[in-house]
Amino acid sequence: MKRIQNKLSENNKLLSIYFTAGYPKLDDTVEILQLLEKDGVDMIEIGLPFSDPLADGPTIQESSQVALKNGMTTEILFQQLKDIRKMVSIPLLIMGYFNPVLQFGVENFCKKCAEVGIDGLILPDLPLAEYEEHYAEIFKKYDLLNIFLITPQTSEERIRMIDTASEGFIYMVSSASVTGSSSGFGVSQQEYFKRVESLQLKNPQIVGFGINNSGTFQRATKHAKGAIIGSAFIKMLSEKGLAGISSFIKSIR
Amino acid sequence: MINTQYSNMNYNVNEKGYYGEFGGAYIPEMLYPNVEELRQNYLKVMAEESFQKEFHQLLKDYVGRPTPLYFAKRLSEKYNTKIYLKREDLCHTGAHKVNNTIGQILMAKRLGKTRIIAETGAGQHGVATATVCALMGLECIVFMGEVDIKRQAPNVARMKMLGAKVVPATSGSKTLKDATNEAIRDWINNPVDTHYIIGSVVGPHPYPDMVARFQSVISEEIKTQLKEKEGRENPDFVVACVGGGSNAAGAFYHYLDKPEVGIIAVEAAGKGIDTGESASTSVLGKVGIIHGSKTLLMQTADGQITEPYSISAGLDYPGVGPMHANLFASGRGEFISITDDEAMEAGLKLCKLEGIIPAIESSHALAIFENRKFKKNDVVVVNLSGRGDKDLDIYVNYFKL
Ligand SMILES: Cc1ncc(COP(=O)(O)O)c(C=O)c1O
Numbered sequence: 039m040k041r042i043q044n045k046l047s048e049n050n051k052l053l054s055i056y057f058t059a060g061y062p063k064l065d066d067t068v069e070i071l072q073l074l075e076k077d078g079v080d081m082i083e084i085g086l087p088f089s090d091p092l093a094d095g096p097t098i099q100e101s102s103q104v105a106l107k108n109g110m111t112t113e114i115l116f117q118q119l120k121d122i123r124k125m126v127s128i129p130l131l132i133m134g135y136f137n138p139v140l141q142f143g144v145e146n147f148c149k150k151c152a153e154v155g156i157d158g159l160i161l162p163d164l165p166l167a168e169y170e171e172h173y174a175e176i177f178k179k180y181d182l183l184n185i186f187l188i189t190p191q192t193s194e195e196r197i198r199m200i201d202t203a204s205e206g207f208i209y210m211v212s213s214a215s216v217t218g219s220s221s222g223f224g225v226s227q228q229e230y231f232k233r234v235e236s237l238q239l240k241n242p243q244i245v246g247f248g249i250n251n252s253g254t255f256q257r258a259t260k261h262a263k264g265a266i267i268g269s270a271f272i273k274m275l276s277e278k279g280l281a282g283i284s285s286f287i288k289s290i291r
Numbered sequence: 292m293i294n295t296q297y298s299n300m301n302y303n304v305n306e307k308g309y310y311g312e313f314g315g316a317y318i319p320e321m322l323y324p325n326v327e328e329l330r331q332n333y334l335k336v337m338a339e340e341s342f343q344k345e346f347h348q349l350l351k352d353y354v355g356r357p358t359p360l361y362f363a364k365r366l367s368e369k370y371n372t373k374i375y376l377k378r379e380d381l382c383h384t385g386a387h388k389v390n391n392t393i394g395q396i397l398m399a400k401r402l403g404k405t406r407i408i409a410e411t412g413a414g415q416h417g418v419a420t421a422t423v424c425a426l427m428g429l430e431c432i433v434f435m436g437e438v439d440i441k442r443q444a445p446n447v448a449r450m451k452m453l454g455a456k457v458v459p460a461t462s463g464s465k466t467l468k469d470a471t472n473e474a475i476r477d478w479i480n481n482p483v484d485t486h487y488i489i490g491s492v493v494g495p496h497p498y499p500d501m502v503a504r505f506q507s508v509i510s511e512e513i514k515t516q517l518k519e520k521e522g523r524e525n526p527d528f529v530v531a532c533v534g535g536g537s538n539a540a541g542a543f544y545h546y547l548d549k550p551e552v553g554i555i556a557v558e559a560a561g562k563g564i565d566t567g568e569s570a571s572t573s574v575l576g577k578v579g580i581i582h583g584s585k586t587l588l589m590q591t592a593d594g595q596i597t598e599p600y601s602i603s604a605g606l607d608y609p610g611v612g613p614m615h616a617n618l619f620a621s622g623r624g625e626f627i628s629i630t631d632d633e634a635m636e637a638g639l640k641l642c643k644l645e646g647i648i649p650a651i652e653s654s655h656a657l658a659i660f661e662n663r664k665f666k667k668n669d670v671v672v673v674n675l676s677g678r679g680d681k682d683l684d685i686y687v688n689y690f691k692l
Contacts, residue, residue, distance in 0.1 A: 106595060163318060211321060
């Protein structure tokens with residue numbers, strides 16, 4: 039299907055949105071996906087909520103708890119996405135923690151992803167070595183891309199290793215932080231983005247963490263292919279609901 | 292000497308960081324540099340002569356080791372077997388936790404870290420961490436669940452006196468699991484100058500192994516002390532309570548590959564295993580990932596971690612360390628669950644029979660004698676992991692004293 043690769047080969051900077059499935063309401067998933075596509079978003083990360091999201095700040099923690107309280111489960115998410123490819127054509131990824139995937143069964147999870155038309159997975163706590171040894175085959179079998187993270191502390195050697203293991207893009211975490219922090223995009227971040235740009239990796243980089251408006255989007259994408267907005271989008275959803283999506287997306291670019 | 296070699300024992304960690312199918316390092320990339328730095332260095336640093344010397348000197352002069360192995364005569368008479376208590380309650384700060392924090396603070400210094408973070412449940416690990424930070428002049432931040440801050444108030448006061456900052460964890464069940472989440476998030480936010488002193492044999496490799504090695508001084512001493520008292524190094528049974536499992540790991544360590552020594556791990560059944568208010572991970576848990584480790588944990592069918600319950604803050608954790616998951620799965624360890632009520636009764640009994648007020652965690656280990664029968668000549672060593680000062684309010688309210 040190559041939706042992600044095709045999108046990455048387009049000439050513009052990509053805007054990607056993360057939201058937590060089941061938030062604000064259990065059944066909002068499909069409508070949010072449709073609205074985001076309509077408003078010109080390039081790619082979407084659908085968050086599978088987890089009880090103990092270690093790498094997330096208060097906003098995504100809170101949305102995950104609400105989603106779980108609303109009754110969201112892996113099974114229900116796949117049911118909601120059953121006909122999504124009749125309605126939405128941009129690349130869709132599922133982002134979540136590894137334990138729910140493990141309990142669903144990694145192969146079963148990948149199979150379901152392929153059935154509903156998910157293009158890739160981002161599982162921050164599934165380490166590279168573990169993935170390659172046990173799961174890479176399964177991901178390939180179902181034509182799913184696995185997206186890895188790098189951070190300002192990742193060594194060049196490891197970045198190159200991750201680049202070799204990746205297909206699609208590399209998720210470049212903007213600063214040493216959990217999601218939703220507003221450390222800004224100052225000199226040290228710009229240097230880090232430039233440093234990674236200069237490595238001329240085979241995979242383009244998409245920046246995430248801390249992007250919350252058009253200014254930070256501009257700065258994040260100066261040396262990268264695109265950027266992901268998560269916490270800021272969820273904050274907007276809690277304040278304005280689905281009605282606020284269109285003006286939020288337009289305010290970014 | 293702390294052993295710094297990998298062994299070919301079945302029950303210890305292998306080069307990849309696994310105990311059987313359990314362990315590993317399931318961490319987000321943000322934590323990779325720190326955990327990898329530790330993994331590459333911990334055995335090397337522990338093997339240095341200067342490290343061993345400083346570690347053992349502090350254990351001796353500051354912690355007060357070796358702790359006694361005490362033959363509990365009246366308790367033995369009551370249960371018609373030979374019961375020895377390993378008196379970790381007599382360690383400085385009141386529990387075994389300090390064995391590990393001494394080791395880790397020396398490790399942190401050698402890795403050039405200047406800021407220390409920790410999680411705590413009962414507050415014993417928080418106090419032990421605050422203590423060694425004061426000793427070394429390092430900044431100390433302790434994360435503690437809001438519920439635990441209330442039920443272990445004396446330890447919160449102690450941490451503050453020792454100069455630590457206590458940060459309440461307000462998410463989830465507001466207990467140990469959530470405090471651990473917050474500590475991990477802090478580490479993600481402070482990746483360069485900070486060392487995370489984990490308080491049990493949990494977390495990503497190399498933590499479970501490193502903490503077990505620091506705590507292994509417990510069974511090393513038991514061997515020597517039992518030889519003096521009984522003419523043999525090996526007891527018939529070693530008993531310890533398991534929250535994450537660090538006091539148990541230390542008490543079991545040198546007996547893991549001695550099949551003649553029975554290993555008994557005691558978990559908190561809370562109000563009863565089937566009541567929905569329990570922390571009996573070996574019974575209620577399934578294989579999954581918690582705090583960076585593949586192990587047994589209590590979770591829903593959908594893989595959401597469930598909230599445990601125990602009257603004892605130190606045992607109120609939905610997982611166990613990977614070493615213990617493997618002891619359970621392999622059948623090497625016998626696992627027993629003890630309810631709140633059974634533990635409280637056993638705690639009071641030890642006060643009356645031996646004049647020792649145990650931590651409620653340790654009371655769980657003592658409670659097995661009511662149901663688990665031993666032979667008259669069996670030598671049973673119970674690891675008395677801590678003292679009950681922190682729990683006086685809970686005992687007093689429970690027994691309406
Ligand atoms: C006295 C005492 N015993 C036992 C424990 C449980 O921890 P672990 O299972 O790591 O020994 C604690 C934890 O706070 C404790 O304070």
